[in-house]
Each structure stands twice: as structure tokens, then as C-alpha cells.
Amino acid sequence: MSGLKRHFGEQAGLGLFLLLSTAVLMLAIAAGTGIGEMPIPLDTTFFAVTNRLGWTSFALDPIHQSVIWDYRLSRALVAACCGAGLALCGAILQSLLRNALAEPYVLGVSAGASTGAVAIIVLGFGAGTITLSAGAFVGAFASFAFVALLSDGARAGAGKTILAGVAASQLFNALTSYIVSTSANAQQARDVMFWMLGSFGGVRWPEFQLVLGVVAIGFVVCMYLAKALDAFAFGDDAAASLGIPVEAVRVILFAVTALLTATIVSMVGSIGFVGLVVPHAARFIVGPSHARLLPTCVVTGGVFMVLADIVSRVILPQQVLPIGVVTALVGVPFFSLILYRSQRSS
């Protein structure tokens, strides 16, 4: 009886937490839309959004209108989706590989993406018909395919899969270095660096539609498999004994994380820290059960990334700081606090 009560209590607590954090996410996106270098009055910001939604038709300065709608709002929404997606991938990979250090780039996806991007920038593959993002996406998936091959379709076990990921990262980083040092000029090398550092500068509405779709699909699949993920924590044999098709689930989840990470990395570059740390922070808050952990990761990752992007835009006047710098600078003290508190309470 008391167990049942506690269960309901927990469910209600989680519901309340998710409701609150979704509200915080909305507020963060609103802040991301309202805050920027250009001082735009709050009412203008509000009406710029309602105008474009077709609810109002106030006469606004077209530059204000465009900055709010085309630049800030789309950017904040993409940041939220990317943060959510990276945190989701991190949580899945940490569980699947049973490794606390696993993060979205552990399967070499980031290295593969940079090789793809370099092939486009430096070698001019596709002569302008293939975009940088498409090249990065192909590279990211090539790396994932390589890892899948090396680890026998991820059947070889967590340790071997991680090693295969390390090998893929080394291989693709070497390929990138080879291409850059044999055929790039200084400016191209700089472009590659700039591209890889990660930035939301290039995103507009079409990017939002794509990343929202991919993250939504990934989230639904992962939630559907949440119970199976719980079982993985006790090892493959235990999971199999519970009637879970271990290999199929693992391949599906690896493919989902690869799709998510490849989409995000090819859109905004490699953004570290979020995928590693947010799942741990979320576990401290709601515990290890995936049905609770995954939605928490999605919301927390989204909030974190939107806030980090605001900082990256306003900290230097007229200029944008690479987002990865901010996620680490803001994230490490925050994470230290959580670690410290969890140590004290345990």
C-alpha cells in the first residue's frame, strides 16, 4: 500500500517537475528571443512574434521584426532542440555502453563529420552542389558504419564498441589532418576550425523544422524502449532473461543516437559537454529509471543550451563566442556543485 502510494507520489512529483521545467524551457526560449545586442523593447518583441503567427498586425520596424523572428526565435528553438537531442543521446549511450564517460561523440560521429566537412571545404567534392552540412552528415554516418562494422553490429559488447569508437575517431581525425595538411591553405584550415567549434550562427527556420523532427522521432523511439534500457543496466544476460531482444534494441538505439548526433553536428558543429553532463545531472534529480530520466534530460538539455547560447551572444559585443566554450565554462561550475552536493548527501 505504502509502495503504491510512493509510486503515485513519485509520478506526481515527476509530472510536476516536468511541468515546471517545461515552463522554465519556455521562459528560456522567451529570454533567448528577448535578449540580444540590439536593444528591442519587450512589447515589440512580443508583437513581432504574434505578428508572424498571424494573430496581430502591428506596424513594426522590419529590422526588429526580422531580428526577433528570423534570427533570435529560430535560433533559440534550434538551440533547445540540439540541447535536448545531445542530452538524450548522452543518456542512451551511457546506459547502453554502461560507461559514465560515454557522450554523443563516443562513436566517432564528430570526427567523421569533420572529415566530411573538410572534404567539402578543401577538396571541393560536389563542386558546390552538396552543402557542408550534407557532407558532414555523410561523414558522421560513415564513421558510425565503421564502428558498427568493427564492433560486429554492436554485438561485441560495450568495451569493444567504445574501443571501436576510439579507433574510428582516430582514423577520421587522421584523415582530416591529412586532407588539411596536404591540400588546404591557411584560410581553409581556419574555416574548418571555425566550423568545427560549433555555433548557432547559421541556423534559421528550415534547420529548426529538420532538427525538431529528428529529435522528436528519437525521443519517441527512446521512450518506447525506456523499460528495455532500464534492463540493460543489469547486463545483457539479465536483459535477455527479461525477454528483451537485446541485439535488436541495441542496434536501433545506436542508430537513433547516430542519426541525432549526425544531424546536430552537421548543423551546428561539435558542441561538447552537454551530452556528457546533463544526463548525470538529470540522474541526480530524478534517479536512473529511463522513463523519468529521458524526459528530464530533454528538458534540462534544452534549457541549458538556450541559456548557454544567450551567454555566447551577449558576452562579447558585436561578436559571437563559440558555443562550446560557453557550455564548458557555464557547465563545469554547475556540475561541480551537483557533484559536491551528491557527495555530501551520500
Place this chain on the structure above:
Amino acid sequence: MFPVKSFSALCGLMLPLALSPVSAQAAPTVYPLMLSNCGVEITFDKAPEHAIALGQNSAEIMLLLGLEDSMAGTAFWPSKVLPELAEANEKVKLLTVESPSLEGILAERPDFVAAQLLNLLGPESKVAKREDFSNLGIPSYVSPGVCATNTASGDVHGARDQLWNMDLLYQEIDELSQIFDVADRGQAVIADFKAREAALREKVASEGQDLSFVFWFSSPTPADDAYLGGKNGASGFIADLLGGTNVMQTEVEWPTVSWEGIMATNPGVIVVADLDRDRWELDKPEAKIAFLKTDPAVSELEAVKQGRIVVMDGQAMNPTIRTIYGAEQIAEQLEELGLFK
């Protein structure tokens, strides 16, 4: 004394002369002006009054055209402004020496945006896309030199298979001068550059010798391989203009070469770049010259032993308006070294 200073005197005289009304004969711009720029049709109803220049070369061209009062801001400056443009540049707001943000650009309420590089304004740019401006009715312009290399080789910065020349730069000056209705000044600047190019070619044809040059941009440390200017880039153009050759015969724009490799080419003249930045140990020309003179192996080079080391503004090694200034800078020093008859 006169021959030694003749080049600088020539350069100093040429611009004001060429800008005099006598030589100005281009027709005033008729608005609306339609131009095709890198595959995009742009229309101007009047001359821009709040222009933004993204990239040092775009900014310096506008300043050369005397447009400082029509400029709302500039961004992305790898090096210091050309000294004769410094005063005019003071009047224009500097957004940032690095890549600006789109919001920072729009906050200046531009009525025209011109860019030097595709990563400042282009489909893959993280700063701005041309649609960002065209949606607001703001015409944008990308350096024709960048588009030409891009479409030809699929390479954003031009791994050239042919020697760079000033033609696309002249096209850019011409088009910008039409946009701002200062075609007279544009033609005068182009005529001035062409005359200076011709003066250099004439001088080396009559008095010069066939010299081989190595263009040393920088090295992280003395132990590292050197970053050099390649055959078909601006460095190759300067060597050609001075009647000589670049010892580096690779098509790579910025080859990285060991000192053993450089010594094997036995260059006649060593050009050391003077960089504004102070990022690498050998960015400064004094550090480069000290290395050349003290390294046990490199100091044995004939060019070093004979003191044939000349200093050139590093920005001249990028294909920009600064290239011609760099060539003149070298020519002046070659004359001082007695390398002209």
C-alpha cells in the same frame, strides 16, 4: 638620393594626380542600378548611405573610393588599415576585428552590405546569408574574386591553377564605384593601380634582373617548417610583376616547407613578411631576420650572406589591393640593395 626614393615618390604622386578632375570621365550612375553579383541580381534605387563592409579588403576599397561618410561600419580586419586610409577609417565605426554577429550588423541599420569572403556572407556562413539582407530589402555584394574561384574549382578560397592577377579586383572597384555613384573615383583608382603595375613592369624590364624570390609568411617557432606564399597566389603575382619567379612551384596557396627544402631552391631574394599579429614566435620581421642570420645552416644561403633580405607587409601576400603596395615595397628595397641596374 633621388633614384632611391623614386618609387615612394611615384606612389605618393600618382593617386592625387589620377584623382584630378582632368582624368575623371566616367558617367554618373543612373538609378535604379541593376547589377549581377555572383549569380544574384541586386538593385539600387540610390547610392547607399549606411554601408557595412565585411572584410578588410572590402573596407579598404570603399575607403580608397572616399566613401567613409557613406559607411556605417566595418568588421574582420586581419591586419592594420593601410596608413594613408587611417584617417578616413577613424570616421567609420569598427564593429569588431573578428567575425561580427548578424544582429550587430543589423543594429547599424545598413542599406548595403559588401563582403570579402563567403564565410562572412554566403550560404554556409555563420555570420549572415544573402537572404538575411535581401528579405529586408538590403542589397548585398560579394567580392567577384571569391565567386570566380569558387565556381571554377569548388574551392572557397581558390587553389588556383592559374596565376592570380588584379582583373577581378578591378571589377570589384569598378562595380562598387558604380553602386556609390563615384565612378570617376573608381576609374581613377583603377587607372592609378594599373599605372603603378605598368611602372613596376617597365622598371624591371629595363633595369631589373631575373630574380628568384621566396615569400616567408611566418613560422610558429624556428624549429618548425615555414609557411610560404605559393606559386599562383598573390606572392606569385608579385614575383612575376618584379620580373622574377617564386621558388615555390607548388599550386598550393600556402605551402609549408622545411628549411632544407627552402635551401634546396637557393632563392635569390628572401622576402620576410611583416605581420601585425603577435601569435607566433616568428611573426615579426626582426625575429625572422635574426633567425636567417644566426641559424648555422640557413645563414649559409647565398641570399643571406649577401644581405638580400627584404621586408614586406604580410597582408600583401593575400590577394587584395595591398598586393600592389607589397610589390612596390619590395622594389624599393631591391633598388637600395643595388639589384636594379
